[in-house]
Amino acid sequence: xxxxQPLYQTGLTGEVLLAELQRVPREAVxxxxxxxxxxxxxxxxxxxxxxxxxxxxxLLTPLFMVFSEAFRKGYEAFVVAIxxxxxxxxxxxxxxxxxxxxxxxxxxxxxxxxAIAKFEFRGKSLxxxxxxxxxxxxxxxxxxxxxxxxxxxxxxxxxLAAHGIKVIFALPGLFLATIFVTVxxxxxxxxxxxxxxxxxxxEAALVLGANGWQTFWRVTLPNIRWGVIYGxxxxxxxxxxxxxxxxxxxxHIRGATNTMPLHVEILYNEYNFAAAFAVAxxxxxxxxxxxxxxxxxxxxEHLAAPSS
Amino acid sequence: xxxxxxxxxxxxxxxxxxxxxxxxxxTGELVALLGPSGSGKTTLLRIIAGxxxxxxxxxxxxxxxxxxxxxxxxxIGFVFQHYALFRHLTVSENVAFGLRVKRRDRPSEKQIxxxxxxxxxxVQLGTLGARYPHxxxxxxxxxxxxxRALAIEPRVMLLDEPFGALDAKVRxxxxxxxxALHRKMHITSVFVTHDQEEALExxxxxxxxxxxxxxxVATAEGLRRSPQTAFVAEFLEAGS
Numbered sequence: 001x002x003x004x005q006p007l008y009q010t011g012l013t014g015e016v017l018l019a020e021l022q023r024v025p026r027e028a029v030x031x032x033x034x035x036x037x038x039x040x041x042x043x044x045x046x047x048x049x050x051x052x053x054x055x056x057x058x059l060l061t062p063l064f065m066v067f068s069e070a071f072r073k074g075y076e077a078f079v080v081a082i083x084x085x086x087x088x089x090x091x092x093x094x095x096x097x098x099x100x101x102x103x104x105x106x107x108x109x110x111x112x113x114x115a116i117a118k119f120e121f122r123g124k125s126l127x128x129x130x131x132x133x134x135x136x137x138x139x140x141x142x143x144x145x146x147x148x149x150x151x152x153x154x155x156x157x158x159x160l161a162a163h164g165i166k167v168i169f170a171l172p173g174l175f176l177a178t179i180f181v182t183v184x185x186x187x188x189x190x191x192x193x194x195x196x197x198x199x200x201x202x203e204a205a206l207v208l209g210a211n212g213w214q215t216f217w218r219v220t221l222p223n224i225r226w227g228v229i230y231g232x233x234x235x236x237x238x239x240x241x242x243x244x245x246x247x248x249x250x251x252h253i254r255g256a257t258n259t260m261p262l263h264v265e266i267l268y269n270e271y272n273f274a275a276a277f278a279v280a281x282x283x284x285x286x287x288x289x290x291x292x293x294x295x296x297x298x299x300x301e302h303l304a305a306p307s308s
Numbered sequence: 309x310x311x312x313x314x315x316x317x318x319x320x321x322x323x324x325x326x327x328x329x330x331x332x333x334x335t336g337e338l339v340a341l342l343g344p345s346g347s348g349k350t351t352l353l354r355i356i357a358g359x360x361x362x363x364x365x366x367x368x369x370x371x372x373x374x375x376x377x378x379x380x381x382x383x384i385g386f387v388f389q390h391y392a393l394f395r396h397l398t399v400s401e402n403v404a405f406g407l408r409v410k411r412r413d414r415p416s417e418k419q420i421x422x423x424x425x426x427x428x429x430x431v432q433l434g435t436l437g438a439r440y441p442h443x444x445x446x447x448x449x450x451x452x453x454x455x456r457a458l459a460i461e462p463r464v465m466l467l468d469e470p471f472g473a474l475d476a477k478v479r480x481x482x483x484x485x486x487x488a489l490h491r492k493m494h495i496t497s498v499f500v501t502h503d504q505e506e507a508l509e510x511x512x513x514x515x516x517x518x519x520x521x522x523x524x525v526a527t528a529e530g531l532r533r534s535p536q537t538a539f540v541a542e543f544l545e546a547g548s
Contacts, residue, residue, distance in 0.1 A: 203359055204392040208406035208460055209380045218409070222396040 066284050069277035081267075081275035082282065089255040090263035091282065093174070097246075097259060098239040101178040105235050109186025110228065114220070116187075117194030118202065128191070134183045142180050143248025146173060169251030174259065177245035182235045189231035193224055226301040233297065237290040241283065309370045309463035309496050310335045311356060316365035318351055325351045327520040329365070336494045338487075340507035343517035344543070349500045350389075352517070353466050356498065358382050369464065385462030385495070389469045391453040393441040399452050400424050400437035406460035427455040430489075447478040454486075458493075467499035471506060483510055504544060508532075516540050 071078055081087060112131060116124060134142065148154045150167035160167060167173045201223065205215040221228075243261040250257045252266060260283050267276035311333040318326040326348045333339050341349040354360040356367060358379035367375045374382055394402050403424045407415055415423065428434045431451035441449055450470065457465065470486065471479040487510055490497055501507050507514045508528040516523040516531070516539075524536045535541040 200388055200390065200392040201394060203379075204386070204388060204394070204456075205405070205409070206379050207357060207359070207384060207386040208409065208456070209383075210405070210409040211380065211411075214409045218405070219394060222394075 063284060066277055066281050069273060070281040072277075073274045077274050078278045078281075081272075081278035084275070086254045086258065087263060087275070087279050090258045090260045090279070093258065094240050094260040096171075097174050097178050098236050100175045101182050101239040102232060102236050104179050105182050105186050106228070106232055108183070109188075109190060109231060109235075110224075112187045113190035113194050113224075114216075116191050117197075118199050131184050131187045131191075134181050139177075139181050139242065139244030139246075140248055143177050143245040146176055146180070146245075146249050150176075168249050169253065169257060171257070173249035174246055174257060177249045178239050178242055181242050181245050182238050185235035185238060186228065186231035189227050189234070190224055193227045194220075197223055226297060229297050230294065230301070233290055233294050237287060240286055311464060311496060311498070312366075312368040312371075313352075313356070314366040314368065316352065316355060316362045316367070318348075318355065318360065318362050325520050326355070326362070329520075329522060331515060331522065331525065333496060333498060335370075335496055338490050338497045338499075338510065338512050340511035340514045341498060341500045341517055342502070342504055342507040342514050342543075344502060346519070347517040348520040349517050350468055353468055353498060353500050356464070357384050357386050357466050359386075383460060383463050385457030385460065385465040387450075387453045387457050387465070387467040387470055389472055391441075391449050391473075393449060393452055393456070395441055397440075398437065399428070399433065399439050399441070399444070402441065402452055403427050403437075403455045403459050405456060423459065427459055430458070431455045445478075446474050447482055450474065450482060454489075462495060465495045465497040467497065469501060470499055471501070471503075479506075486510065516543065518543075 112127065115121070116128060147168055149156055150160060150173065151157050152161060152168070154168075156167075165172075167176070201219050202215050205219045210218065241261060242259075243265075246259055247262055247265075250259070250262055252258055252262055254263075254266070258266065260279060264276050264280045264283070267273075267279060311331075313329055313331045316326055316329040317324075329348075329352060341352060343349050351360060355362050358367075358374070358377065362375065365375070366373055369382065394405065397405070400421075404420050407420045407423065424437070425434065428437055431454055433448060433451055433455070436444065436448065441452065444452065450473075471482060474482065483506065499511070508531065511528070513525060513527055514531055515525050518539050524531065524540045526534075526536075531540065531544060535544060
């Protein structure tokens with residue numbers, strides 16, 4: 001049986017549709033009438049020009065500068081700066097920090113979004129506010145809080161020292177600070193998605209005899225998978241690029257607790273500009289890679305979205 | 309499988325949704341819950357399914373108290389108002405879902421496949437197994453939802469506004485088809501509707517509900533001949 005197709009299912013975009021509608025015989029109308037909602041051509045051109053100029057100045061120029069500075073002293077200087085042991089160590093550390101922080105926030109983000117979207121409970125709005133906290137608090141303050149709690153002079157400091165556990169100026173501190181800063185990404189991505197999907201499919205699975213675990217793996221997760229991937233990508237980008245919070249708890253020990261952003265700062269402060277920009281360009285490449293994956297996911301998501 | 313409801317009550321917050329509901333549905337019967345929106349009919353259906361727990365009262369299926377038995381152990385076929393088909397699964401896999409999640413005596417892959425095909429043939433969708441739900445029309449989705457519910461060999465079928473989302477012509481066809489299906493399979497069935505024509509035409513007995521109470525339980529004839537409350541008389545009047 002054929003049903004009338006809504007306009008948005010016909011695959012016609014607004015412009016194509018408009019063109020179709022406006023295809024009137026030439027001799028009938030010499031000049032197509034302008035629609036009331038359509039701006040004059042120069043207005044839209046001006047807006048586009050302003051937007052492009054803005055992006056060029058604030059986004060493209062810095063990116064271009066990073067790469068041009070990185071190669072200023074030639075390709076060889078670039079390679080030397082990159083393969084230098086401290087640079088390699090900072091790259092490894094950054095990847096490790098991301099590899100710890102992202103899974104933590106993946107699990108927490110999915111669990112929190114699940115709880116918030118599918119259940120009613122006391123303190124729900126508090127939880128939503130808390131998830132946003134890392135966005136509203138300056139990362140430096142987050143780092144300082146961790147120092148106050150886990151540092152030698154902090155609440156847990158003496159106890160930790162007595163048991164030979166180092167948190168601040170060591171790996172655990174980097175993990176904690178990065179996890180804190182990247183808490184919102186996965187959860188924020190999933191909460192509206194899961195709220196809009198409602199609980200009906202899960203209920204259907206339960207009625208059909210699935211237990212909670214089966215329902216999650218077979219119904220809930222497949223429905224949110226693109227949102228999960230998107231959240232993980234953003235979370236990972238932030239985890240690799242975080243500076244403020246990590247800077248406070250790191251102690252800047254070369255080859256040990258220096259992540260890439262911190263390593264860039266050290267090199268820059270030592271007037272080693274070529275090396276600083278070389279390492280920065282690596283970070284920029286990681287960021288561009290993230291953008292590429294993100295665009296690919298968005299494209300896939302668009303393909304996967306049912307047309308009705 | 310008979311259904312017996314004993315003094316069911318349910319409140320959401322300060323709203324009393326169901327107030328002392330008792331009802332008996334005999335084995336093989338097709339019963340309609342008819343009423344305006346907000347009359348509590350969908351909540352009652354969800355309580356029979358186990359998707360909601362009543363604040364007071366008992367749900368008995370075939371004489372056994374199931375009030376606190378979990379929804380997945382009740383072996384009930386439930387067709388949701390908007391079908392709730394799994395969007396990421398094909399039609400076949402939607403129908404196979406209830407068989408695949410079985411923990412005890414799960415059928416073999418071959419058995420699942422032949423059972424799914426038989427069900428798709430039954431709902432006249434035998435050739436559409438590889439499609440996804442969004443590639444189907446409303447009426448076809450409705451029938452997939454039915455096949456999926458039937459796959460677990462339910463003891464009771466519950467349908468929430470089964471024709472609510474369909475246009476008038478498809479609705480009429482499906483109604484006749486569902487009636488025939490019920491004659492053939494004879495599963496005790498309860499469906500919710502706000503459309504009195506639908507209720508009177510399809511059901512063996514109609515339960516008229518209003519503001520969380522049962523106004524009258526009768527056959528279509530009985531309702532037409534002797535409406536017992538002013539509400540029933542007015543509701544039937546308004547709809548005809």
